Amino acid sequence: MEITEFQEKLLQKAMNAGFKEAEVYYEHAESFQCMIYDGEIDSYETSEDGGLSLRGLYNGKMGYSYTEKLDDDSIPFLIDSAKANADVLDEDDGTDIYEGSNEYDDHKFYSEELSNVHIPNKIELIRSIEEKIRAYDPRIVTLDYCLLQDFSGERSMANSKGLSLTEKKNGIIIFISTVVKDGEEMKTGSYINMTRDFSSLDADEIAKEAAEEALSHLGEKSIPSRKYPIIMRHDAAASLLAIFAPIFSAEKAQKDQSLLKGKVGMQVASNFFTLLNDPFHPDAMSGSNFDGEGVATKKQSIISNGTLETLLHNRKTAKLEGCETTGHAHKASYKSTLSIAAQNMYIAPGERTKVDLIASVTEGILITDLSGLHSGTNAISGDFSVEATGFHIKDGKIASPIKQMTIAGNFFDYMKDIEETCSDLHFLPDGYGSPSLLVKELSVTVD
Numbered sequence: 001m002e003i004t005e006f007q008e009k010l011l012q013k014a015m016n017a018g019f020k021e022a023e024v025y026y027e028h029a030e031s032f033q034c035m036i037y038d039g040e041i042d043s044y045e046t047s048e049d050g051g052l053s054l055r056g057l058y059n060g061k062m063g064y065s066y067t068e069k070l071d072d073d074s075i076p077f078l079i080d081s082a083k084a085n086a087d088v089l090d091e092d093d094g095t096d097i098y099e100g101s102n103e104y105d106d107h108k109f110y111s112e113e114l115s116n117v118h119i120p121n122k123i124e125l126i127r128s129i130e131e132k133i134r135a136y137d138p139r140i141v142t143l144d145y146c147l148l149q150d151f152s153g154e155r156s157m158a159n160s161k162g163l164s165l166t167e168k169k170n171g172i173i174i175f176i177s178t179v180v181k182d183g184e185e186m187k188t189g190s191y192i193n194m195t196r197d198f199s200s201l202d203a204d205e206i207a208k209e210a211a212e213e214a215l216s217h218l219g220e221k222s223i224p225s226r227k228y229p230i231i232m233r234h235d236a237a238a239s240l241l242a243i244f245a246p247i248f249s250a251e252k253a254q255k256d257q258s259l260l261k262g263k264v265g266m267q268v269a270s271n272f273f274t275l276l277n278d279p280f281h282p283d284a285m286s287g288s289n290f291d292g293e294g295v296a297t298k299k300q301s302i303i304s305n306g307t308l309e310t311l312l313h314n315r316k317t318a319k320l321e322g323c324e325t326t327g328h329a330h331k332a333s334y335k336s337t338l339s340i341a342a343q344n345m346y347i348a349p350g351e352r353t354k355v356d357l358i359a360s361v362t363e364g365i366l367i368t369d370l371s372g373l374h375s376g377t378n379a380i381s382g383d384f385s386v387e388a389t390g391f392h393i394k395d396g397k398i399a400s401p402i403k404q405m406t407i408a409g410n411f412f413d414y415m416k417d418i419e420e421t422c423s424d425l426h427f428l429p430d431g432y433g434s435p436s437l438l439v440k441e442l443s444v445t446v447d
Contacts, residue, residue, distance in 0.1 A: 003052075004156075006052070007156070011159070013075055014056050014160075017079050020057040021057045021097040023054070023098075023160070023294075025053045025156075025334055026050075026156045027333065028048075028049070028155075029047075030048045031046070031150060031151040032046040033046075033148070033149045034123050034126060034147060035145055035146065036123075036146050036147070039130065039131060051068040052067060052070060052078075054079065057086075057097065061086040061087070062095045063082035065080075065081030065082040066335050095315070098295060099163060100162070101294075104290060104296045105289050105297070110152070110168040113198070113199075114172065114196050122150060122172070123148075125148065125198075126146060126147065129174070129210075130143060132203055132207035133178055133210055136208065137211060139181060139215060140178060140179070140180050140215075141186075142179045144178075146175075146176050147175050148172065148174050149172070151170060152168070152170035157294050159294070165289075167290070169285075171194060172195060172196070172198060173194040173285070174192065174193045176192075176206075179214065182218045182219070187220075188217075189213035189217060190213070190369065191206070192235075192428070192429065217401045219401060220402060221392065221399075221400040221402065222403045222446050222447075225444060225445045226444065227442065228364050229364035229441055230364060230407070230438075231357055231358060231365070231393070231437065232436060232437045232439060233368045234354075234433075234434050235428065236367045236388070237434035237436065238426060238432045238434040239370050239373060239432070240370060240373070240414075241345065241346075241433075242430060243374070244377070244379055246379045248312050249312050250312060250314075250318070250321065251339065252379075254317060257379075258379075259380070263308050266308055268415060269303055269306040269415035269418065270417065270418045272305075272419060272420055273415055274348035275346070275348070276301055276302065276345070277302055277312070277328075277344060277346075280344075281344045281433070283426075284344040284433065286343060286430065287343050287431065292329035293314060293329040295314075295315065295325055295327040296327060312328040312342060313328060314329035315329065317340065328342065342431070342432070343431060344427070344432075346425065346433030347421060347434040347437065349422060349423050349424065350422055350423060352420065352422055352423060353422060353424065357422055357438050358396060358397070359397075360396065361396060362395060362396070365391065365392060365393060366390050366391045368389050368391070369390075370407075372386045373386055382410045383410050384409060384410070385406060385408040386407060386408075387405070387406055388405050388407045388444075405445060405446045406445045407445075408445070409442040409443060414442070417440035418438070421436075421438075422436040
């Protein structure tokens with residue numbers, strides 16, 4: 001049965017069964033992943049997932065249900081399950097089905113050209129990249145992984161108020177971890193590239209970047225443990241932002257789980273810090289024209305020159321505060337209930353290059369990678385203490401890589417201590433982005 005036909009049939013039967021209003025949400029995703037080791041296919045995986053959920057108002061309460069099967073037998077199951085789910089709720093939370101925005105952006109997240117690239121061509125690309133990395137330098141001993149992931153998906157939403165939305169997206173991501181050795185010293189370097197333009201992927205260029213990233217960490221030295229000025233490279237800065245993104249959720253603030261509660265309109269970061277949310281940013285692989293409730297998405301400022309402009313809202317949190325939703329209702333999958341999440345949240349870039357920023361530092365540290373982010377961070381207090389990889393900056397130049405270190409600080413202080421942003425905006429696959437940042441200081445402990 002076609003999804004549109006199924007949605008219409010389910011909605012009609014739900015209304016006939018006593019639902020005051022209802023919504024049907026559908027999604028389908030496919031992906032394949034190929035890992036190469038020493039010129040051969042080490043693993044090849046394909047996956048396909050999808051399903052449909054019913055959300056409806058029954059006896060004043062919102063009920064949910066979902067299924068992977070789109071057939072006539074699933075319709076009574078979905079309706080009965082949603083009714084039962086609504087019955088167990090303690091009280092009416094004021095949630096309802098959205099009638100739709102006045103207009104929606106028509107941004108394209110799907111490349112027909114990419115969808116027409118054959119799998120053997122993709123495999124040949126990742127095979128060529130691995131071969132070129134291995135041949136790049138004799139100190140390169142192996143690769144922990146060298147893989148290409150291709151993904152595509154579609155989602156649609158229809159409800160009893162006449163709203164009908166649909167969109168498709170796809171993309172390709174390359175993940176590489178290169179292992180290098182010089183004497184007894186062994187180091188690894190990670191590389192990620194993502195695009196919807198397959199023709200832009202140059203094997204020689206990717207191999208060089210991945211190899212140089214790993215080789216740059218050889219020759220590590222120790223430095224005294226103390227507070228240092230820090231340059232957070234774009235990827236490290238984006239990963240730290242991603243971990244602390246929940247502090248910008250109105251839902252977290254309303255549950256007293258964010259120290260930004262009550263701070264809208266106040267200065268919460270330095271004048272150099274502007275935080276944006278842009279679901280249409282061309283460099284990101286995520287994004288959407290509508291959120292998990294069907295609200296039209298838009299580019300907006302969360303923090304502008306240090307001032308908190310808004311928290312992220314869905315319609316429920318906005319109703320509690322008497323404001324408009326920001327279009328950040330989120331469904332992690334068709335199985336999930338509604339929450340809040342950003343769509344391409346990033347720190348706005350500045351004018352100067354990273355090289356310029358390094359040249360301005362008499363002594364400090366360039367952080368290139370963070371690990372242990374889930375265990376070493378507390379999104380409520382803002383405290384973090386995480387393992388880091390990076391380089392010693394001396395007299396405006398990179399002096400040497402640093403032995404394993406730990407950096408510690410507080411994210412709320414960190415936002416206030418940002419002294420400059422670079423021009424090198426970079427996104428992670430999950431949609432969080434940042435340029436390289438100059439931070440006044442962080443505590444650094446070197447092993």
